[in-house]
Amino acid sequence: MISGAIAGSPCYRLQIQAAERLRRSVESLLDFSRMEAGAKHYRMEVQDAGALAEEAVDAFAAESVAAGFRIRYERPAQPMPLLGDRDALSHVLWNLLENAVKYSGESRDVEVAVSTRERHVALSVTDHGIGVPPAERARVFARFT
Numbered sequence: 001m002i003s004g005a006i007a008g009s010p011c012y013r014l015q016i017q018a019a020e021r022l023r024r025s026v027e028s029l030l031d032f033s034r035m036e037a038g039a040k041h042y043r044m045e046v047q048d049a050g051a052l053a054e055e056a057v058d059a060f061a062a063e064s065v066a067a068g069f070r071i072r073y074e075r076p077a078q079p080m081p082l083l084g085d086r087d088a089l090s091h092v093l094w095n096l097l098e099n100a101v102k103y104s105g106e107s108r109d110v111e112v113a114v115s116t117r118e119r120h121v122a123l124s125v126t127d128h129g130i131g132v133p134p135a136e137r138a139r140v141f142a143r144f145t
Contacts, residue, residue, distance in 0.1 A: 024094070042085035049080040049114045049121045056093040057112050064101055071097070073112040080114055082121045093123060100127035 054075050061071040082089070093112075100110045107128035115122050132140060 027091075042088055044083055044085060047082045047084055047086055047089065049082040049123060050076045051079075052082070052086065052089055053093060053112055053114050053123055056090050056097070060094060060097045064097075067101070068108045069101055069104070069110060070108055071110050071112065076114050080116065080121050089123075093125070096125040100125050100129070103127070103131075104129035 053073060057071050057073040061069075064071060097110065097112070104110065104127045109128060111124075111126045113122075113124045113126070115124070
């Protein structure tokens with residue numbers, strides 16, 4: 001059992017965060033391998049995109065605030081149903097947030113939005129960093145098409 005003084009220490013919290021990041025990285029590699037092998041199984045269920053985004057933003061903001069980042073998100077007033085695998089969608093949103101922070105340059109502002117476009121729900125993460133060079137943009141999703 002860990003004493004309250006140790007569990008509440010900044011060093012301990014940093015170690016826990018580092019361990020969680022490592023766990024997510026390993027899970028990400030395993031999921032990607034399963035996906036490429038056609039062995040990844042998705043649980044397709046109706047999700048509220050606004051609630052899903054809020055959970056991911058809250059968890060991510062807890063880690064990124066120490067680095068001075070502001071993650072802005074305003075949950076939509078109405079539920080926005082979305083058919084998908086909750087874990088996979090959360091993972092994608094987390095990766096987008098990580099990239100936004102990693103490549104943000106001097107800016108420390110990241111915005112997350114959930115909206116509808118025609119009959120689709122759109123989740124977006126916007127940063128004000130260096131961006132993807134135009135010549136590389138077509139390759140970003142090439143592996144997934």
